[in-house]
Amino acid sequence: MQPSFVASACDASCPFPLNNLPYGVFSQKDTSRSVCVAIGDRPLVTAKTAGTIFSEATLNAFLALGKPAWLEVRVALQDALSAAPKRQNMQAELMPLQSDVTMHLPAKIGDYTDFYSSLNHARNVGTMFRGPENALPPNWLHMPIGYHGRASSVVVSGTPVTRPCGQLRPNPEAPPVFAPCRLLDFELEMATLIGGPENELGKRIPMNEAGDRIFGFSLMNDWSARDIQKWEYVPLGPFGAKSFATTISPWIIPLEALEPFKQEPQAQDPEVLPYLRGESSMRGHCTYNIDLTVKLQSVAGELPSTVCRSNFKNLYWTVAQQITHHAVTGCNMQPGDLIASGTISGEDASAFGSMLELSWKGTKEIALENCDSPTTRKFLQDGDTVVMEGHAVGNGFTIGFGDCSGNILPASKE
Amino acid sequence: MQPSFVASACDASCPFPLNNLPYGVFSQKDTSRSVCVAIGDRPLVTAKTAGTIFSEATLNAFLALGKPAWLEVRVALQDALSAAPKRQNMQAELMPLQSDVTMHLPAKIGDYTDFYSSLNHARNVGTMFRGPENALPPNWLHMPIGYHGRASSVVVSGTPVTRPCGQLRPNPEAPPVFAPCRLLDFELEMATLIGGPENELGKRIPMNEAGDRIFGFSLMNDWSARDIQKWEYVPLGPFGAKSFATTISPWIIPLEALEPFKQEPQAQDPEVLPYLRGESSMRGHCTYNIDLTVKLQSVAGELPSTVCRSNFKNLYWTVAQQITHHAVTGCNMQPGDLIASGTISGEDASAFGSMLELSWKGTKEIALENCDSPTTRKFLQDGDTVVMEGHAVGNGFTIGFGDCSGNILPASKE
């Protein structure tokens, strides 16, 4: 725990101690958006504290500066917010209460890519749809498989999610129908916000440089319409089944804050091609011990019920490998790009990161523990709220991610 | 032909008569980028001519204004550039030669989507890979299939294209290898630039409103690494095989310029679901008679050889249907989004829009007619230049699209 003059930031369970200092974008009534960091349980540092990056309406300009600038600003902020006596009079002027502000999307997302990097998730889904013998596609162990997602529909935590309509084919012998999605799902993911100078189109990003493109992480809920997805995704991949909303938590946790939770990545067998090999000393070529939970609240006012307890460690491919593979054909990665991990499922059934897996394709009921009357789910119902949380628990301190939540609205008539 | 005081714009074969007036973005040495229109064989109208949209560095602000503003500006420009005597002294001041300017990407692309809307192309590719009985995926006739593409790698005509490296698996019994792409291809497509006010996330775009979101068209070459694509695309769709470069022509042809070339769309059987049905009176729910050619120049200095003669009419799904389907789950379409048609292949083998089809998966040689010594191709070689052209030929006038070209550079060592 690094001590701060902000008292609430010094509690071992506070998600935003001085060691964390995640970045976000906020506005207050009558003020325009600006960059901020979170410190303590509620307050924020506002635009007045530091250099010009805090007067921007998105993080993009700061992202473009690259790692040396990120580290410099982090050190300066940690000094300004430390427990040194000279700083103690900053608080009232500079920090509105978090309850008085609105959080926004932290960056203008350029391109958004969704990977598929949890072996348990890929095996689960493959087993359901192709049987245990053909569960993994032949390329899965050779590359971090990913697909381009929709950037315009990435929204910040708290944005309501309208149940999508689209083409479904509930009866495979009959023609498809137009209807509201019946199998609405969440996907528990971690998102990486990309920064640093853009690699020139046509040039790759070697493993030892990939990590410098990682600014930080946020939680992501990749909402998925399973019935729409099933009918549309062959042969070109998921499309409308995912592009109605993708929620991220408002705080971007700098990679530096997660250093104490670094671990060796999962062993990869077969050995990967040389361009994907790295040392664990390389930034981002590792895994992180971050507890991830998904809670479902079926009725406003009731306590949310935990339906999934997973961990970032359940990813097979590292973020560095995702970036290097993304750019291997020469794709230019730009500050503001977002790359998601794919659904993070653990081995145990309680650690599955989607309702598709938790209800095993709708064959099992998921019991909601905290409801006043017995309540179960197979997929999401209108009015349900899904809340994702992430915590890395250190020795006397916690690095929290802030909530990633969304409430399901009924399908729109128009 | 609408007469203009610009003499070169009054020739029946001039691609940019007053009826066309396509939009682009240019810069001159020592000047920053600004919006322009093309008039005549070479000149451009510069920023001084019209309102503030011409001082912007991209078309995005103009795109956002929507159809009424687009029509108003078009009428004003056609008046200013007409053959009325009062205008005749504008030329020298306002119009640099096209050879003195550099053309840029006309818009900041938000999201880029690639459809798959030519029945001939889908049948060809399906027949090659799954046999004639299973050529079409079961969903193909029910919806315009599309996938999200990479926006950052969309480049303007003339940008060199570096042969991508990536994972290939030439021997399906052996592990994959890392190597330069061996089966580099083009795809002849038409791109639609989206404008108009964004539909709110969660709201659909009905067929009768879809057309108002169409600003105009440009040519597109969706460069494709067939061997990388084959190994990566199951189950989540094309990824790195497409994201190394996607070239568009610099001019956006307003939909109004194409009115004389409107035709009834292809008959659709089975009948589509009601949300995709429209009247041919609906803007964009039609096809257009636009001749499209692809030329290949194997050696600098030699005449390019025509390898494909196709037509926009070869699309089964209309642009209005693409937009309505894209938004059916509530996806917000933003000004600056780009949606591509998919490879436009005709029925005849000379009208196939990719080398994959022209060489029938590499089983046939494509002869280049204009080479000094006999030259053939199955896929693209380093040094090849691909030029796509589009022309709609009316009664005494031509609506030209401007070239969409790119030269293949050898694979990068880094």
Ligand SMILES: [Ca+2]
């Ligand atoms: Ca996902």
Ligand SMILES: [Ca+2]
């Ligand atoms: Ca294509």
Ligand SMILES: [Mg+2]
């Ligand atoms: Mg999504």
Ligand SMILES: [Mg+2]
């Ligand atoms: Mg492409």
Ligand code: NI
């Ligand atoms: Ni918490």
